[in-house]
Amino acid sequence: MKKLSLLLALMLVLTALSPAAGALADTGYSYNYDFWGEVVNSPDPYAVKATLTHLELGLDKKLSKAQGLFVKDNLIYICDTGNNRIVVLEYKDGNYSVSRIIESFEGDVEVNTFNAPSDIFVNDEHIFIADTENNRIVKLTYDLQFLLEFTKPDDINFDQSITFLPSKFVVDGAERVFCVVSRVNKGIVKYENDGKFNGFVGATRVSYDLFDYIWKNWIATEAQADAMADFVPTEYDNIALDDEGFMYVVSTNFDPYQLSIGNFDPIRRLNSLGNDILIRNGNVYVIGDNDWTDIGVYTGASKLIDCTALEDGTYFALDRTRGRIFGYDDQGNLLCAFGGNGNKDGYFRMPTAIEHMGHDLLVLDSQDCQLTVFTPTEYGKKIFSAIYEYQQGRYDESAKEWKEVLMYNGNYELAYIGIGRALLRQNKYEEAMSYFKTKYDDNNYGDAFQLYRKQWVEDHIVLLFVVIVLVLVVPLIIGRIKRVRWEVKRFENDSKTIR
Amino acid sequence: MKTTARRFVDFFTNRAAYDRFFKSLRYALYVIVHPFDGFWDLTHEKRGSLAAANFILILSLLTCVFRIEFTTFQFIKVNYERVNFFMEMMGILLPFIIFVVTNWALTTLFDGKGTLKDVWIASAYAMTPYPLIVIPNTILSNFLAEEEDTFNYFFHDFSIVWSALLFISAIMMVHAYSIGKTMLCIVFTILGMAIVIFLLLLFFSLISDSVAYFYSLYREIIFRIY
Known part of the structure; x- marks a missing residue:
C-alpha cells in the first residue's frame, strides 16, 4: 500500500513536470523536410511566449486590420491600420506595455493625421510612416515634428493614371526610401533622401516560353489572350531590410506550377543593383511548403507575405495560406517550419507581418487583432547557438x-x-x-x-605496389614457365621421333 | 529407360552442351566489335545460341539492379522506400519483349529474313556492352569522389549508345536490309511498340472493369442470399 502511494506521488510529480516535456512533444505543429522531400515532424523550435491583444495591453479599442510591424531595440511599432494610429509597445523585464500612441503629428502640412497607415520604419533619428490612403510616406522626428513627405513621383516613368498607394517600405542607411507601391510592377520605387523619385530597382526579369508567346500573339482569340496572364514583371508584396543593408522582398503573384518546379523565387534578397543574391543551396526550394494539394480547406502553395532577417543570416518567412512560419539559414536550408491556421495560441487567422526581437519572433494577425510573440525553445536555442558558433569559426563547439x-x-x-x-x-x-x-x-x-x-x-602504398607488381609479373612468370615446359616437351617429342 | 533424376543429371553434366554455350557466349565479344560480320554469322551461320542470348539478357537485368544498388550514393541516390527492383528490371525486360515481337511482326510483312528466334537472339546479343561496361563501372564508382562523376556517367551512357548502334546493325543483318530500310524499320517498330502498349493498356483496363463488374454482381447475389 505504501509502495502504491509512493508510486502515485511520483506520477503526480511527473505530471506536474510534464508541461515542459509536452512543449517538445510531437504535435505535428512543427516539421521539416527530409532529403526526399517528405515531411518529418520535429520538436517545436519556437513556443508562444505571449499573445497581446488590446486587453493585455490596456488599449481603449481592438487593433483593427493591423498591417505593419516594426521593431527597434526594445520598442515594437504596430500600425493599427483600421484605427489610423501607431501603437508603440515597450518590452521591459519580460513585460510588454504600451509606451505611446501616435495618432497625429505637428508641422507645416495640410493633413497631420494618418489614414490607414500600413507600414512604419524607425531609424536612430527619424520615424517613417507609410500613410497609405493619404498617398504619402511621412518622415517625422522622434517628437513627431513633420520633416518631409514622399509622394507620387512626378515622373514620366511612373504611370500617372494609378492611385499612389505606398504599402510597404524600408529606409536604408542614407535615409533613401525603397517603397513597394500597390499595382506597380516595375519594381521597388526608390526615393532619394530629399524625397525625389529616383527610378525603380529590382524589377524581375520577365520570362515566358516560346509556346506561350506564339499561342498568345498569333493563335488565341482576343478574349482568350485577355484571359491569359500578362507577361509582366511580378509585383512585390513586402520588403524588409537585413543587418547588412540588403533588402528581402517577397512576392505572392506566382504561377503555382512555376513555383513547384523552382522557376519562381517568392523570396529574394536584393543588392543595391536590384539583383537577387539569395543563396539557395538547400535540399528544398525556398518557397515555404514544398508540396501542397488543391483540395481541402487550405489549398494551394504557400503565400509568403512577409519576411524578417535575423542578425545571424537566418530569415523567417510568414505564410498566409496555412499560417505557417518558415525559417531558413543563410545557405537556404530549411531550419524549421511551424504554425497553422486556427484559434489557439500559436495559430493564426490572417497573419500580416512578422518581425524579430533578438531571436524572438513577433507575428501580427489582423483578424485576431493580436500580436503573438514566439520565443525559441531549448531545442530552437541549440540550433541557433550551433549556427552562431559555426559562424564564429568555432567548429568543434558548433558540432557539440x-x-x-x-x-x-x-x-x-x-x-x-x-x-x-x-x-x-x-x-x-x-x-x-x-x-x-x-x-x-x-x-x-x-x-x-x-x-x-x-x-x-x-x-597502403607498399601494399598497392606489391599488388601491382604481382598483377604484372606473375602472369609473365607463368607464361615463361609454360613456354619452357612446352619447349622441353617438344624437344622430347622431337628426340623420340628422331630415335 | 532413364529416370527423371538421371536425365536431370545428364542435362547438367553434358560437356558438349556447355562447350556450345560458352562458345556462343564468347562469340558475343566478337559481335560487339565486328557488328556487321558478327550479326550476319550469328543467325545465318548459327554461331549464336538461345541459351547464350537469354544469359546476356538476364545478366543485363541483374546489371541494372546491381548498378542501382552498388553505385556510390554520390552518383545515384536510392530512396529504398520507393524503389522496387522488380519494376526496375521490368523497365528493361518489357520494352525488350515488345520490341522483339513488334519488330518480328513488322519484318515478316516487309520481307525480313529473320525469324522471331533470330530477332530475339540478335537483340539480346546487342545488349552485351551494357553488363560488360556497367558492372566494372559500378565497382569503380566506389573509388570515385563526387567531382569525378563524369567518368561514371560517361561510361554508362557510352555503353547504352554502343548497344543502340548494335541494335541497329542487328536488325540490318538479321533481316538482310539496307541501311535506309533499317532506319525506316526502326521508326515503324517504335510506332508499333506504342500501338502495342496502347492495346495492352486498353486490354487490361477492360479486363479489370469486367472483373470488377462480375465481382460486384457476385457480392450483390451474396448479399441477397444471406
Whole structure:
C-alpha cells in the first residue's frame, strides 16, 4: 500500500513536470523536410511566449486590420491600420506595455493625421510612416515634428493614371526610401533622401516560353489572350531590410506550377543593383511548403507575405495560406517550419507581418487583432547557438551544439552535416563520411572521400605496389614457365621421333 | 529407360552442351566489335545460341539492379522506400519483349529474313556492352569522389549508345536490309511498340472493369442470399 502511494506521488510529480516535456512533444505543429522531400515532424523550435491583444495591453479599442510591424531595440511599432494610429509597445523585464500612441503629428502640412497607415520604419533619428490612403510616406522626428513627405513621383516613368498607394517600405542607411507601391510592377520605387523619385530597382526579369508567346500573339482569340496572364514583371508584396543593408522582398503573384518546379523565387534578397543574391543551396526550394494539394480547406502553395532577417543570416518567412512560419539559414536550408491556421495560441487567422526581437519572433494577425510573440525553445536555442558558433569559426563547439540538437531531434539533417564538417576539420575522414552519407550530402562526402582516399593510398602504398607488381609479373612468370615446359616437351617429342 | 533424376543429371553434366554455350557466349565479344560480320554469322551461320542470348539478357537485368544498388550514393541516390527492383528490371525486360515481337511482326510483312528466334537472339546479343561496361563501372564508382562523376556517367551512357548502334546493325543483318530500310524499320517498330502498349493498356483496363463488374454482381447475389 505504501509502495502504491509512493508510486502515485511520483506520477503526480511527473505530471506536474510534464508541461515542459509536452512543449517538445510531437504535435505535428512543427516539421521539416527530409532529403526526399517528405515531411518529418520535429520538436517545436519556437513556443508562444505571449499573445497581446488590446486587453493585455490596456488599449481603449481592438487593433483593427493591423498591417505593419516594426521593431527597434526594445520598442515594437504596430500600425493599427483600421484605427489610423501607431501603437508603440515597450518590452521591459519580460513585460510588454504600451509606451505611446501616435495618432497625429505637428508641422507645416495640410493633413497631420494618418489614414490607414500600413507600414512604419524607425531609424536612430527619424520615424517613417507609410500613410497609405493619404498617398504619402511621412518622415517625422522622434517628437513627431513633420520633416518631409514622399509622394507620387512626378515622373514620366511612373504611370500617372494609378492611385499612389505606398504599402510597404524600408529606409536604408542614407535615409533613401525603397517603397513597394500597390499595382506597380516595375519594381521597388526608390526615393532619394530629399524625397525625389529616383527610378525603380529590382524589377524581375520577365520570362515566358516560346509556346506561350506564339499561342498568345498569333493563335488565341482576343478574349482568350485577355484571359491569359500578362507577361509582366511580378509585383512585390513586402520588403524588409537585413543587418547588412540588403533588402528581402517577397512576392505572392506566382504561377503555382512555376513555383513547384523552382522557376519562381517568392523570396529574394536584393543588392543595391536590384539583383537577387539569395543563396539557395538547400535540399528544398525556398518557397515555404514544398508540396501542397488543391483540395481541402487550405489549398494551394504557400503565400509568403512577409519576411524578417535575423542578425545571424537566418530569415523567417510568414505564410498566409496555412499560417505557417518558415525559417531558413543563410545557405537556404530549411531550419524549421511551424504554425497553422486556427484559434489557439500559436495559430493564426490572417497573419500580416512578422518581425524579430533578438531571436524572438513577433507575428501580427489582423483578424485576431493580436500580436503573438514566439520565443525559441531549448531545442530552437541549440540550433541557433550551433549556427552562431559555426559562424564564429568555432567548429568543434558548433558540432557539440549540433550533437545536442540530435538528442532532441534525430532527424535533423543540418545537425548531421554540421557534425560531419567538424569531424572533417579534425581529419576524421571516415567518421565524417558516415555522417554525410546518413543525410546524402554528396558534396561534403566527396571532399571527405578524396582526403580519405589520399590518406589510404599513402598508408597502403607498399601494399598497392606489391599488388601491382604481382598483377604484372606473375602472369609473365607463368607464361615463361609454360613456354619452357612446352619447349622441353617438344624437344622430347622431337628426340623420340628422331630415335 | 532413364529416370527423371538421371536425365536431370545428364542435362547438367553434358560437356558438349556447355562447350556450345560458352562458345556462343564468347562469340558475343566478337559481335560487339565486328557488328556487321558478327550479326550476319550469328543467325545465318548459327554461331549464336538461345541459351547464350537469354544469359546476356538476364545478366543485363541483374546489371541494372546491381548498378542501382552498388553505385556510390554520390552518383545515384536510392530512396529504398520507393524503389522496387522488380519494376526496375521490368523497365528493361518489357520494352525488350515488345520490341522483339513488334519488330518480328513488322519484318515478316516487309520481307525480313529473320525469324522471331533470330530477332530475339540478335537483340539480346546487342545488349552485351551494357553488363560488360556497367558492372566494372559500378565497382569503380566506389573509388570515385563526387567531382569525378563524369567518368561514371560517361561510361554508362557510352555503353547504352554502343548497344543502340548494335541494335541497329542487328536488325540490318538479321533481316538482310539496307541501311535506309533499317532506319525506316526502326521508326515503324517504335510506332508499333506504342500501338502495342496502347492495346495492352486498353486490354487490361477492360479486363479489370469486367472483373470488377462480375465481382460486384457476385457480392450483390451474396448479399441477397444471406
